[in-house]
Amino acid sequence: MAEDLRGSALIFDLDGTLVDTVEDLSASMNHVLAAAGLAPVPTGEVRHLVGHGARRMLMRGFLLSAGREAQEGELDDAMTRFLDFYGENIAVHSRPFDHVIEMTEGFLARGARAAICTNKREAMARRLIETLGVAPLFDAIVGADTAEAAKPDPAPVRLCLQEIGAARAAFIGDSDTDIRAAGAAGLPCFVADFGYGPVTLADRAAVFSSYREAAPLIEAALKG
Numbered sequence: 001m002a003e004d005l006r007g008s009a010l011i012f013d014l015d016g017t018l019v020d021t022v023e024d025l026s027a028s029m030n031h032v033l034a035a036a037g038l039a040p041v042p043t044g045e046v047r048h049l050v051g052h053g054a055r056r057m058l059m060r061g062f063l064l065s066a067g068r069e070a071q072e073g074e075l076d077d078a079m080t081r082f083l084d085f086y087g088e089n090i091a092v093h094s095r096p097f098d099h100v101i102e103m104t105e106g107f108l109a110r111g112a113r114a115a116i117c118t119n120k121r122e123a124m125a126r127r128l129i130e131t132l133g134v135a136p137l138f139d140a141i142v143g144a145d146t147a148e149a150a151k152p153d154p155a156p157v158r159l160c161l162q163e164i165g166a167a168r169a170a171f172i173g174d175s176d177t178d179i180r181a182a183g184a185a186g187l188p189c190f191v192a193d194f195g196y197g198p199v200t201l202a203d204r205a206a207v208f209s210s211y212r213e214a215a216p217l218i219e220a221a222l223k224g
């Protein structure tokens with residue numbers, strides 16, 4: 001069995017797919033809102049704001065809290081404050097989802113490679129996985145600011161494939177953004193139903209509830 005997955009790759013979305021980050025994202029956003037004299041947004045609502053990058057999350061959080069659009073200057077200040085705070089508090093609560101690391105190690109032991117394709121900034125994504133001690137598993141990390149466009153554009157997915165040189169790959173995500181990006185890059189997409197969504201395009205993906213359930217499905221797609 002040793003190298004039967006050589007030439008294939010797992011490409012993971014990060015927030016809501018590989019790592020459960022919402023508590024730390026929420027604490028960081030609420031730190032920014034508090035500094036602006038605004039009420040916090042509950043974590044249960046923040047999870048629906050993740051997946052399009054920090055600026056979009058702050059824009060929507062500001063609207064929910066203040067009931068009005070943030071102005072450009074306010075958003076620039078909010079981004080600076082957010083990135084400072086989040087960078088320092090990136091893995092207070094954030095942890096990989098159950099069994100995803102074991103699954104990935106199992107695929108790597110059989111010759112596959114793994115990459116991360118996220119709408120987080122690349123530096124933040126690197127900091128997160130380094131802090132969690134899982135960086136050595138990933139041969140490429142592509143963020144929203146790495147390729148010429150962010151997901152749902154397929155460019156970051158293609159860049160991952162190019163960087164790791166895989167002939168076959170499966171994309172694992174948690175939202176329509178991932179389903180669109182993977183589809184446009186010609187990859188099969190697996191979607192975690194415990195992620196942050198939204199998922200309205202489930203007919204274009206294979207939805208799973210745990211990595212134990214997903215592993216054989218992903219393996220079959222890589223071998224098929």
Ligand SMILES: O=C(O)COP(=O)(O)O
Pocket residue numbers: 013014015016049050051052053054057117118119120121
């Ligand atoms: O919105 C973000 O910051 C990143 O989200 P993603 O890792 O799910 O692409």
Ligand SMILES: [Mg+2]
Pocket residue numbers: 013014015016017050051173174175195196
């Ligand atoms: Mg996600």
